[in-house]
Amino acid sequence: MSSPNRITRLILSTSAALLLFAASTLAAVTISVQANFSRTVGALDLSAGPGSDLTGSQESDPDLGAISIEGTTGGWRVDVKRTDASWDTDLELAIRRTSNGSGSGTISGGTSYLEVGAFDSTLFSGEADRADIDVQVRLSGLSAALGASSFSTTVTYTVVDQ
Amino acid sequence: MHRSVKLSLLDVLASLLVAGVGFAATDNDVQVVTLDIDEVAEITAGADITLTIVGTGTPGMQPVDPTSSATHLQYTSIVDASTRKVLVKLAAPDTVPAGTSLHVTASAPFASGAGASTGSVELTTSDQELITGIGSVATGDLEDDGPQLDYVWEIEDMTLLDFGNDDVATVTFTLTAEGV
Numbered sequence: 564m565s566s567p568n569r570i571t572r573l574i575l576s577t578s579a580a581l582l583l584f585a586a587s588t589l590a591a592v593t594i595s596v597q598a599n600f601s602r603t604v605g606a607l608d609l610s611a612g613p614g615s616d617l618t619g620s621q622e623s624d625p626d627l628g629a630i631s632i633e634g635t636t637g638g639w640r641v642d643v644k645r646t647d648a649s650w651d652t653d654l655e656l657a658i659r660r661t662s663n664g665s666g667s668g669t670i671s672g673g674t675s676y677l678e679v680g681a682f683d684s685t686l687f688s689g690e691a692d693r694a695d696i697d698v699q700v701r702l703s704g705l706s707a708a709l710g711a712s713s714f715s716t717t718v719t720y721t722v723v724d725q
Numbered sequence: 726m727h728r729s730v731k732l733s734l735l736d737v738l739a740s741l742l743v744a745g746v747g748f749a750a751t752d753n754d755v756q757v758v759t760l761d762i763d764e765v766a767e768i769t770a771g772a773d774i775t776l777t778i779v780g781t782g783t784p785g786m787q788p789v790d791p792t793s794s795a796t797h798l799q800y801t802s803i804v805d806a807s808t809r810k811v812l813v814k815l816a817a818p819d820t821v822p823a824g825t826s827l828h829v830t831a832s833a834p835f836a837s838g839a840g841a842s843t844g845s846v847e848l849t850t851s852d853q854e855l856i857t858g859i860g861s862v863a864t865g866d867l868e869d870d871g872p873q874l875d876y877v878w879e880i881e882d883m884t885l886l887d888f889g890n891d892d893v894a895t896v897t898f899t900l901t902a903e904g905v
Contacts, residue, residue: 596754605763606801613767614799614866621760628756636750645758656758702760707863708838711764711805717755724750 592635594722598628600700608705620703625661630696630720635668638690638725642683648715653704656716660687664696676701679718686720765803768811768900771796771868776878778886791878798831798856799871800900801863802838808903809859810840812852816895821848821878824885827894831856831872838862839872848896857903 600623609615632639645656660673668691677686687696700718776791802809813829821827831842840859856872864871880886 591750593752594754596756599757601759603761606765609801611866613769613801614864616863707803707861710861711762711803714760716758719753719755721753
């Protein structure tokens, strides 16, 4: 086979691959997360009055941040990770799924608290579109030693269409 | 001159494989989590105590100064970068019986951030520093947690003592900012 013919085949194969990739992104899966979580603690959160420390953990409402997943092509999973803006290494952030949401598909996993770190961890998975999946956030490691300050982190929920 | 190019089945499968592997569709959204810790200043001095002057049983001997170390000072202090102190005084119009003086010292234990004792303080109706340099700390709320309060009721002039009297002296502790 001549060299020019081989190069042409390579170009055509690559173009086909790129066209298929473009087609797949046009019909992309989407995820939306509805609510942020904010909590202020003070004197009322001491476990037993003067001398006692802050209650060690704070939980959000169990129906915080409904998650909706659309445009799936079959199975999918949701990974979570956190990116700290101002944090303390003694603080821990955990998330769990508290409802199945709605839709024709299925959902599983994530009903026990998962500690969220700097790298993706799978929270739950399923098949077909699901809407209004509730999650609950828990902050632990609170203590007076942290001082009067503001701590913030951003949780990224990533859906992977499998 | 026309030249046809044939793509074999292998070429097509290779294209599909390249398109499929590593190109799984993804999307993400974010949730911001914020925790605010407010300043806290809470203090308690434990149960009331009773100091009693009793005779020694030996004629001519002055009674021993009564003492008590039965109580602890317990506090929760949460600050930013500042520090706090504990002030102590007799609450007016209470007074110490004539011929005597009342002293208090804050002694160990001092947890990290709980400050340091200024030593013995003779109680008056004016605020005086008892503990300084308090940061963000929870001393603990169990019976033996927090700095111990050592009281000494000193007899200075027996001729002025009015035996048979019961006097009440209310001691006030205040957790407040330093340098203010």
